[in-house]
Amino acid sequence: MIYFVGAGSGAPDLITIRGANLLQKADVVVYAGSLVNPALLEYCKADCQIYNSATMTLEEVMDVMIPAAQAGQLVVRLHTGDPCVYGAHREQMDILDAHEIAYEVVPGVSSFCGAAAALKAEYTLPDVSQTVILTRMEGRTPVPEKEKIELLAAHGATMVIFLSAGQMEQLSERLIAGGYAPDTPVGIVYKATWPDEKVVRTTIAQMAQAAKEHNITKTALITVGNFLGSNYERSKLYDPTFTTEFREAKQ
Known part of the structure; x- marks a missing residue:
């Protein structure tokens, strides 16, 4: 199984609990070394194989992940922030689809x-x-x-x-x-x-x-x-004069 995990915006404790748990279990981690905080790798177990994708091409990344997944290893592809914003993970998922390899996406704090x-x-x-x-x-x-x-x-x-x-x-x-x-x-x-x-x-x-x-x-x-700036209107969400599904307006 391959997991695309959002590493969060930088601070290592801003990764999700799910993402941290996957890093702890991972046999292989490919991380975006140019942007991901390396402190996150401290979650990994001692024998985890770690690769820095900053020095790799798409093909080299897939040459690491696909054989590992086919061998039954748990693979984490660790992207900066959330993978859906400038993560370049769609092209990776398309290749995995072509190889019929299962994957999931774990969102992160952009x-x-x-x-x-x-x-x-x-x-x-x-x-x-x-x-x-x-x-x-x-x-x-x-x-x-x-x-x-x-x-x-x-x-x-x-x-x-x-x-x-x-x-x-x-x-x-x-x-x-x-x-x-x-x-x-x-x-x-x-x-x-x-x-x-x-x-x-x-x-x-x-x-x-x-x-x-x-x-x-x-x-x-x-x-x-x-x-x-400093100028804006008060939100109606908590306005006492505004009726919502859960609260009647106060006169």
Whole structure:
């Protein structure tokens, strides 16, 4: 059996109980060494075979996992955050399907959740934003034409931008071109939930300079939107004048 396990956003105690239990039982672990906290490997038993996928191709990863699973070993493919966000695990699952090898996915705490925790922020505020856009800038690899930053920025929603910390000046220009005001709040979170986490609060106009001053060039999320401001409407969920399925409004 192969388990795709979300390692969480960085702190080793933010892995799920299910994920930690699987690491403790695993015979083989293939982990994303460029992003997964190596402290998580302390969950593994002494004779576990551990491979760092940062130095491997897709084919090399499968050459490790498939024979191990066919031999009856428990295999954990340990992905950063949650595998469903930039995890590149779909292509692995398709290969496993072709080989008729069983697998399961164990969700994890994505770094975008860790970033919100670091900012002490709520992405969805009444009368501010009810939509969260998770995206990235094109770099060495493209994005679909309809998902250019300018087009997404036109919505004015909360944005969480991955894999783009090295392109801050261009990102700032394109966010403004898409419709955000230059003074729109930005939160830059470097290595969310890791011991060396940094949180930088700035604006779209100043984000490139702020990142430069704090020496942030990679491994950071850029969060954009007025959810970082102070103006919002109270939620109806706990409003005493609002009737819900479980509570009558008070006059």
